[in-house]
Amino acid sequence: MTDTQTTRLLIIGPPGAGKGTQAAAIAERYGVPAISTGDIFRANIKGGTELGKRVQAIIEKGELVPDSLTNEIVQDRLAQPDAAAGFLLDGYPRTVDQVHALDGMLEGSSLDAVVLLEADVDAVVARLLKRAEIEGRADDTEDVIRHRQQVYAQQTAPLIELFSERGILVTVDGLGTVEEVAARIAEGLESKLAAPVES
Template sequence: MRLLILGPPGAGKGTQAARIAEQLGIPAISTGDIFRANIKNETELGLQVKEILASGGYVSDEVTNAIVADRLAQADCAGGFLLDGYPRTLAQVDALDGMLEGASLDRVLELTVDEDAVVGRLLKRAETEGRSDDSEEVIRERMAIYHRETKPLSDTYRERGLLVEVDGLGEVDDVTTRILAALA
C-alpha cells in the first residue's frame, strides 16, 4: 500500500506513521527524521537544513525531492510505503507523481487537529525532547507556512478521491484505531 500522511506540525504524523507502517508491513519514510539525522551527523545537508529549520522555514523542493526519490528507489519500498512530511507543496506533488511512474498513491490520510492544542503539544515536546526548533514563535510560523503551502494538497488529493480525514486529537491508540478503520 502506498500512503501519505498529512497534517500540521505536531498533529502526531510521526507517531501514527510508525504505527500504521508497522501494522501494514511497509516502511515509514519521514523527511523530518532524515533531515534530523543529517543535522546530528553534521553533514553538508544537515548544516543547511539546521539553519532553515531554526528559522521555521521549509527545506527547498529540490533537496527534498532528491532525498525522497533516493529513498523510494530502495528495495524495501517496492511493496509500498508511508510518506510522512512529504509532499508539502504542489510542486512536490508533481515530483512525487513523476517518481511513482504512472502509479498512484492508494490513500492520503489527513490528521485534523485544533491549532492551539497542537501548539501546546509542541511546546511540551520541546521541553521533554530538547528540540530547539519548537519555540512558540517558530511553531506559529510553521503553522502559517503549513496553511499557506501544504493545506492546498488536501484539495488536490480530495479531487483525486484519495483523501481520508481522521481526527488526530485524543489518545494515541484511539487515533491509530480511527486511521486503521479509515483504511479498511
C-alpha cells in the same frame, strides 16, 4: 513472490498532531517502511553519501534544501528494495510541485491514500507548549508555535485540495489518545484501501 498489492501512503498534519507516532504504527500495520525526509537527510549526512554532503553544505549555510534535491533523495529512497511493496511518506511532498515530482517517480500510479490528521489549533498549541516545558525548549513560545501552525495551513491547503480531488484523502480527528487516533486511521484506511475485486 507473485505480484502483490502495493500500499503507497502519505501522512500529513500540523506540527504537534502526532504524525511521527501514528506513522510508525501505520507502517507496521501495512508492513511498509515509514519514510521521513528529515530522517533521510540525517542518514545521508551521517553516512557521508554524495547526497548527504550536498544537503549538509546547504543546511550549514542556513538555507532550505531545494525541491530538486529533496526529490532526488526521495527517489533514491523509494528505489530501495524495502519500498518495492509500498511505503508511508512523512514530510514529503510538502508542495504541489513535489506532488507532481512524486507522481513522476511512481510512473503513472499515484498514492493509494493520504491520511490527514486534523487537530484544533488551540489544542495543538497547548500540547506543544506542554512538550516545550517538559523538554526545556525555551524557543517554543506560543507565538512561534502559532506561526508554525499558520505556515503549515498555508503550505498544505493546496495539497489537501489536490488529494481531495483525487479521492484519496482520509481525514482523521488527530485529538485523543494514541490508541483512539490509531483506530480512526485504521478504519479510514480500510475503507479507502478496500480492494474493489477479491480474487
